[in-house]
Amino acid sequence: DIVVTQSPLSLPVTPGEPASISCKSSQSLLYSNGYNYLDWYLQKPGQSPQLLIYLASNRASGVPDRFSGSGSGTDFTLKISRVEAEDVGVYYCMQGLQGPITFGQGTRLEIK
Amino acid sequence: EVQLVESGGGLVQPGGSLRLACEASGFTFSSHHMSWVRQAPGKGLEWVATIEPDGSDTSYVDSVKGRFTVSRDNAKNSLYLQMDSLRAEDTAVFFCVRVIVLAGTGPHFDYWGQGTLVTVSS
Numbered sequence: 238d239i240v241v242t243q244s245p246l247s248l249p250v251t252p253g254e255p256a257s258i259s260c261k262s263s264q265s266l267l268y269s270n271g272y273n274y275l276d277w278y279l280q281k282p283g284q285s286p287q288l289l290i291y292l293a294s295n296r297a298s299g300v301p302d303r304f305s306g307s308g309s310g311t312d313f314t315l316k317i318s319r320v321e322a323e324d325v326g327v328y329y330c331m332q333g334l335q336g337p338i339t340f341g342q343g344t345r346l347e348i349k
Numbered sequence: 350e351v352q353l354v355e356s357g358g359g360l361v362q363p364g365g366s367l368r369l370a371c372e373a374s375g376f377t378f379s380s381h382h383m384s385w386v387r388q389a390p391g392k393g394l395e396w397v398a399t400i401e402p403d404g405s406d407t408s409y410v411d412s413v414k415g416r417f418t419v420s421r422d423n424a425k426n427s428l429y430l431q432m433d434s435l436r437a438e439d440t441a442v443f444f445c446v447r448v449i450v451l452a453g454t455g456p457h458f459d460y461w462g463q464g465t466l467v468t469v470s471s
Contacts, residue, residue, distance in 0.1 A: 286458070338456065340395065
């Protein structure tokens with residue numbers, strides 16, 4: 238199975254400041270079609286997860302442009318340019334290249 | 350508006366069975382792969398199973414193979430998860446999830462239900 242490892246697991250951030258979450262996979266997620274099969278999800282408190290970023294760097298519909306994803310192969314990053322209060326929750330990366338689909342452990346973002 | 354509404358969760362004894370259902374609306378159900386994803390209390394997300402649009406193929410995480418069966422009834426816009434031989438470690442909120450293809454690739458999970466809690470305990 239592909240293991241996906243996130244860091245940090247807890248991320249306190251001051252509103253207006255940037256934030257960055259790392260996701261590393263045990264195998265390359267780059268497929269022969271040139272796409273990296275890595276998505277990012279956010280689970281806000283008391284809610285179901287929502288898709289933020291797909292294929293490493295594409296924002297899902299309705300996602301603010303302060304969210305961006307980057308990386309290739311085994312190393313990926315989710316960045317929030319200026320954190321807002323509504324961004325609190327747990328962020329998960331997920332690999333969809335190979336079964337079983339696997340998620341990272343989650344990174345809890347909190348406001349300082 | 351896409352809606353996914355799960356039902357069927359509850360308390361069951363170890364070794365028991367439970368059948369979850371998910372009623373879908375607001376989209377062409379028969380055109381989409383569908384999945385179940387679970388979340389143990391206070392823990393992260395775990396993919397459980399996926400079924401193809403016509404139900405012809407299914408896939409499971411190893412820990413539930415032989416115990417869980419995913420199925421669907423496209424005429425009723427419904428997804429199911431039959432869970433047998435339940436264990437304490439199956440205790441979780443189970444989410445019904447729509448799978449989409451983006452840029453010709455998948456799977457990506459774009460809509461999630463609110464989840465239904467399954468508790469396995471004596």
